[in-house]
Amino acid sequence: MKILTTCTRDCPGSCGLTVNVSGGEVRSIEGSRLHPYTRGFICRNTSRYHTKRLYSNKRILKPLKRDGRQWKTISWDEALHVISDKLNECMDEYGAESIVYYQGFGARTALRLLNRRFFNLIGATTLQGTLCGGTAIAAQSRDFRRRMSHDPSDHIRSKNIFIWGRNPAVTDINLWKLIKRARAQGTRIVTIDPIRTLTAVKSDIHCQIKPGKDLYLAIAMAKIIIAEGLYVSEFIEKYAENFDSYMKILDETSLNQLSEMTGVPLKMIHKLAHLYSDGPSSIIIGWGLQRYFNSHLTCRFIDALAAISGYIGVSGGGVSSGFDEYGSFDKSVTLRWKEVAGKYQCRSLEGKY
Known part of the structure; x- marks a missing residue:
């Protein structure tokens, strides 16, 4: 029996899969050629998932509890009581908000929404995003x-693609295929990255910036775009807020200072600004630039760069950082805490919600 599905592992690809099942077990996993985006591609990790993970003899199937320096196997009932007792203890002594629910991505599935439902019901503190991409989401x-990236296929319509702090040639093969198709049609590829990655090598331009200084490059490019009248005033007047305050921030630092701070020569900064203005140009930001102090400001100034250029809501433009993974699922199942407050008694795990 062949089952058509999608890879839910922690990867931007979300490849279409054809899973061959016989006798109640997965026999093989192949890429689905029916998928319009991934077109039959499948990585080696996923093709071997059933042998290396699903049916691995190293897989932990029962709860383990630390006993000194050792781990001992316990029953599911005991594990659930240990966890619930500790949660009740925290809620009784400090309140439900003292419990922070955080979950990263091992797999991106609808069942994860039920986890959030549970913690919302008890009134715990819940977070949005992850350590990797939460900064850009915020x-x-x-x-x-609302954070909404462009459909990957839209990059085909970009005159220039700026890959900012990302290495899709290694980490997102499907996106990289689209970028190569765009380049073959004449799209110019610019990579901004402190490291000369494979993506940087394959690009038309590699801007080798100092680590953690991306904010200042976005400011420098914006200064040039505005000073030379390359911005789109109609978009700013209609949609932008706090533009005067933004201009004051741009005026605080000279281009020479910004060049020194970023390690990018002025000639290169001018080239990037002119290239970006000759659009539509899209920006694809990665996770690396989100791991520095004040990186939320970096993302916002990159967003502003697209806004003053009039590339927001424009095909071939935008700033794409990722996708809200559950767009097609009914998120109301999570019962956000503010929606259930006052309706339920959430003081004890033993009570009924």
């Missing part, structure tokens, strides 16, 4: 009210 939610 920044772009402030800038655009």
Whole structure:
């Protein structure tokens, strides 16, 4: 029996899969050629998932509890009581908000929404995003009210693609295929990265910036775009807020200072600004530039760069950082805490919600 599905592992690809099942077990995993985006591609890790993970003899199937320096196997009932007793203890002594629910991505599935439902019901503190991409989610939610990246196939319509702090030639093969298709049609590829990655090598331009200084490059490019009248005043007048305050920030630092701070020569900064203005140009930001102090400001100034250029909501433009993974699922199942407050008694795990 062949089952059509999608890879849910922690990867931007979300490859279409054809899973061959016989006798109730997975026999093989192949890429689905019916998928319009991934077109039959599958990575080696996923093709071997059933042998290396699903049916591995190293897989932990029962709860383990630390006993001194050792681990001992316990029953599911005991594990659930240990966890619930500790949660109740925290809620009774400090309140439910003292419990922070954080979950990264091992797999991106609808069942994860039920985890959030549980912690919302008890009134715990819940977080949005992850250590990898939460910064961009927060920044772009402030800038655009809702973080929504362009469909990857839209980059085909970009005159220039700026890959900012990302290495899709290694980490996102499907996106890289699209970028190569765009380049073959004449799109110019610019990579901004402290490291000369494979993506940088394959690009038309590699801007080798100092680590953690991306914010200042975005400011420098914006200064040039505005000073030379390359910005789109109609978009700013209609949609932008706090533009005067933004201009004051741009005026605080000279181009020479910004060049020194970023390690990018002025000639290169001018070239990037002119290239970006000759659009539509898209920006694809990665996770590396989100791991520095004040990186939320970095994301917001990159967003502003697209805004003053009029590339927001434009095909071939935008700032794409990722996708909200559950767009097609009914998120109301999570019961956000503010929606259930006052309706339920959430003081004890033993009570009914």
